[in-house]
Amino acid sequence: MAWSTDDIPDQSDRRFVVTGANSGIGRAATRELARAGGTVVMACRSIDRGEAACADIREEIPAASLRVEPLDLANLDSIRDFAARLDEQIDVLVNNAGVMAIPRDETDDGFEMQLGVNHLGHFALTGLLLDQIRDRVVTVSSRAHENGAIDFDDPHSRASYDRWGAYGQSKLANLLFAYELDRRSDLVSLACHPGFAATNLQGGAVSSLPMRLVMGVVNRTLAQSAAAGALPTLYAATDRDAEGGQYIGPGGFGQMRGAPEPQESTDRSYEETLAKRLWTFSEDETGVAYPF
Ligand SMILES: NC(=O)c1ccc[n+]([C@@H]2O[C@H](COP(=O)([O-])OP(=O)(O)OC[C@H]3O[C@@H](n4cnc5c(N)ncnc54)[C@H](OP(=O)(O)O)[C@@H]3O)[C@@H](O)[C@H]2O)c1
Numbered sequence: 001m002a003w004s005t006d007d008i009p010d011q012s013d014r015r016f017v018v019t020g021a022n023s024g025i026g027r028a029a030t031r032e033l034a035r036a037g038g039t040v041v042m043a044c045r046s047i048d049r050g051e052a053a054c055a056d057i058r059e060e061i062p063a064a065s066l067r068v069e070p071l072d073l074a075n076l077d078s079i080r081d082f083a084a085r086l087d088e089q090i091d092v093l094v095n096n097a098g099v100m101a102i103p104r105d106e107t108d109d110g111f112e113m114q115l116g117v118n119h120l121g122h123f124a125l126t127g128l129l130l131d132q133i134r135d136r137v138v139t140v141s142s143r144a145h146e147n148g149a150i151d152f153d154d155p156h157s158r159a160s161y162d163r164w165g166a167y168g169q170s171k172l173a174n175l176l177f178a179y180e181l182d183r184r185s186d187l188v189s190l191a192c193h194p195g196f197a198a199t200n201l202q203g204g205a206v207s208s209l210p211m212r213l214v215m216g217v218v219n220r221t222l223a224q225s226a227a228a229g230a231l232p233t234l235y236a237a238t239d240r241d242a243e244g245g246q247y248i249g250p251g252g253f254g255q256m257r258g259a260p261e262p263q264e265s266t267d268r269s270y271e272e273t274l275a276k277r278l279w280t281f282s283e284d285e286t287g288v289a290y291p292f
C-alpha cells in the first residue's frame with residue numbers, strides 16, 4: 001500500500017522545528033505533524049506570514065500545538081538568536097526553507113543567497129541546535145541537485161552567476177551535508193525531495209509576467225499539491241523505517257509525484273571527500289563549529 005498521512009504514527013510526545021513553515025511544503029508538513037499530535041515550532045522569516053499560516057492550521061485543527069518563532073536564514077545573527085531562544089529539547093529538525101533560481105542576491109553576511117539560505121543557514125542552525133535534537137534531522141533537497149556542482153573557486157558566484165547553477169549547488173550541498181551529518185553524529189540524518197509541487201517556490205524563478213502566467217498553468221496541470229509534496233518530508237520525519245543516510249522522494253514517473261519511497265541521489269552526492277571539504281568550508285563561512 002502506498003504510504004500516506006494515515007501512516008504517520010502518533011506524534012503526541014514529539015516536538016519538531018520546521019523552517020519555512022508558513023508556505024508550501026513546510027506548511028503542509030506542519031499541518032500533518034500537528035494533526036498527528038506533534039508540537040511544531042514554526043520557524044519563519046515573517047512573523048505575520050507565520051501567524052497567518054498558524055491561524056489557518058488551527059482553524060482546521062483547533063488543538064494544534066504550534067508556535068511561531070522568527071528565523072531569517074539569510075542572517076547569521078537571526079539564526080543565533082533563534083537557537084538561543086529555543087531552550088527546549090526537540091525530536092526532529094526539518095531543514096525545509098528555500099529559495100530557487102532567484103536573481104543574484106546576497107545574504108546579510110555576504111553569501112550568495114541560494115547557497116546562504118538553502119545550505120549555509122541550515123548548516124549553522126543545525127550546528128547550534130545539535131545538543132537539543134534527540135532523534136533526527138531531515139533536510140529537503142531537490143532533483144536539481146543532479147545538475148549541481150560545488151564551485152569552491154567561486155562558491156558565492158561573485159565572478160559569474162547562473163541562477164539554476166547556484167540552486168543546483170545549494171541542493172547538492174543539502175545532500176552532502178545530510179549524509180555527512182549522518183556519518184559523523186549519533187543522530188539520524190536523512191534527506192528528501194518533494195518531486196514537483198505547486199508552491200510559492202517557482203515565483204522567484206520567473207520575473208516576467210508572461211513567464212509567471214506560463215508557470216501558473218504548468219503548476220496547475222503538471223505539479224502535485226503541496227500536501228502531496230510534503231509526503232516525503234513526513235515519511236522522513238516520522239516513519240520508523242526511515243533510516244539515516246536515506247534520500248526519500250516520490251515513487252512515480254520521474255520522481256515528480258507519487259507516494260514517498262527511498263531513492264538514489266547522484267554518485268557525487270555520496271562523495272565523502274567532497275562532503276568533508278564542504279563541511280570545513282561551511283564551518284569557516286558560518287563560524288559554527290561542530291564538536292566532531
Ligand atoms: N515545490 C517544489 O516543486 C520543490 C521541488 C524540489 C525541492 N523543493 C524544496 O522544497 C523546500 C520548500 O519549498 P516550497 O516548494 O515549499 O517553496 P515555498 O512555498 O516558496 O516555501 C519556501 C519557504 O522558505 C521560506 N524562506 C525563504 N527564504 C527564507 C529565509 N531567508 N529565512 C527563512 N525562511 C525562508 C519562505 O518564507 P516566505 O514565505 O517568507 O518567503 C517559505 O516559508 C525548498 O527547500 C525547496 O528547494 C521544492
